[in-house]
Amino acid sequence: MSNAIQYEYKKEYLTVSAPTKYNAESLRTEEMVLNMGPQHPSTHGVLRLEVVTDGEVVVDVVPHLGYLHRCFEKHAESLPFNQIIPYVDRLDYVAAMNSEHAYVMGVERMLGIENDIPKRVEYIRVLVAELNRLASHFVAIGTYAMDIGAYTPFLWMMRDREQILKLLEWVCGARMLYNYVWIGGLFYDLPVGFEERCAEFIKYLKPKLEELQHLVIDNKIFVERTINVGVLPLPVAINYGCTGPMLRASGLRYDLRKVDGYSVYPELDFDVPIGEGKLGTVGDSWDRTWVRVLECRESIRIIEQSLEKLTKEHKRTSDFDPQALVPKKIRPKAMDFYTRAENPKGELGFFFRTDGRSDIPVRCKARACSFNNLSVIGEMSKGALLADLVAIIGSIDVVMGEVDR
Known part of the structure; x- marks a missing residue:
């Protein structure tokens, strides 16, 4: 390369004139777009997040869906009502009993x-649904602790969840996808001795929840990683259609088991916990986890009352079918009908x-709670640090089978 060419090359590409005076504009960093997922372990399945960052600060988050599309609605529109139940199981596969309960109640009302x-059928439905609610919250809390860096709570949660899955497998023969709650009844009555064994498990589980609080909720590192992180104000939660622990952690005592009073829930005594901002701001990531822990305690109360009803008032009989x-x-009448129930999410x-x-x-449409809860992630994440985005995702507790449907 000749000297003349080198001079032109340097002049065009390498010469940089330094600013004579520093100002805010000259020091501003440029925005960068990052992709989290769909293979990232903290995105809880196959969620892809398009993250716009300014250095370490999150400017915006855009979720991209469709990596686990199950085509639920179109399957449902080609099958009889009773054959749709196994497909309902595969929406929120962590809480299949709860999803079956919601679907079956709707068809029965039609x-x-x-x-x-x-009544025995209704109490059995509530019993297995609340057991599944416990299992779902154990996954939410355990994987959330692991996202933030604590591995032991995840192992402890999976240990206790395994006992619940064994109980549910004993009931219907399936580990996660049950097809147990049928339109008009159940696949089968509870196995002989189930009530006693379930009561023993609940007695074992109560002190474990206290250990969970000390190990996770009150842990100094967990508190510092979650308080004032991903704050969801109540008006924003309502506008985005958030429900479940997401909405209740923002301060609204709204639970369909109380509001709609379906099944035998009106006959049972339980409370609806809400976020109170004890350590940070109402509606932050700590509040959402705390509400789930409190809901586990309320589910235990419901299970104990259901077991008492099943062993005293609505006992097993030889002629019960x-x-x-x-x-x-x-074959329901021609109508448009909507039904709903309170799932763990x-x-x-x-x-x-x-x-x-x-x-x-003719038409079937699922209103997935995880879809609405995930849609608000952009509002919750603006201004947060990139490291806190992982804590925000985990606090939402999404299952992508339900989001993508």
Whole structure:
């Protein structure tokens, strides 16, 4: 390269004139776009986040969905109502019993048989649903602690969750995808000795929740990583349609088990915990975790009362048939119908449109609570540090099978 060419090259590409005076504009860093997921372990499945950062500060977060699309609605529109239940299991696969309960109650109301369901069936449904709620919250709390850097709580939570899964497997033969709650009844009655074994497990679990509080919730590092992080103000939560622990942690005492009073929940005594900002701001990541821990305690109260009802007032009898009211042909009247229930992550709803001639819904739409809860992540993350984004994602507790459907 000749000297003339080198001179032109340096002049064009290498010569940089230093600013004569520093100002805010000259020191401003440029924004950068990062991709978190869908393979990142803290994105809880196959969630992809497009993160706009200014240095270490999050400017915006855009979630990208569709990596786990299950085509639930279109499957439901090609199957009879009773054959849709296994597909419902695969939405929030961590809380399949709760999802089945919501779906089955809706179909029963369309058929007009919801008041004919035997009380023993209803209490068994509530029992298994609350056991599954415990298992779901154990996954949420355990994986959240691991996201922040604590591995032991995850192992302890999975140890106790395993006992719940064994109980549910004993009931219906499946570990996670149950197909146990049927339209008009149940697949089968509880196994002989189930009530006693479940009561023993609850007695074992109570002190474990106290250990969980000391190990995680009151832990100094956990507190510092979660207080005042990902604050979700109540008006924002309402505007985005957030439900479940996300909404209650922001201060609103709203639980469909109380508001709608479905199944036998009105006959049971339990409280609805809310976030109070004890250590930080109302609606922060610590509050969301704390509400889930309190809900575990309330689920234990519900399970104890259900077991008492099943062993004293609605005992097992030799002639009891949990499938006695299961309809042979499910053909609701022509209508548009929406049903909802309180899942561990929030309001799970199903919209049906029927024509009155077929046992297959004309339209079926699922209202997934994880979808709405995830949609607010951009509002919660603006101004947070990039390291805190992981703490914010985990506090939402999303299951991507339900988000993508």
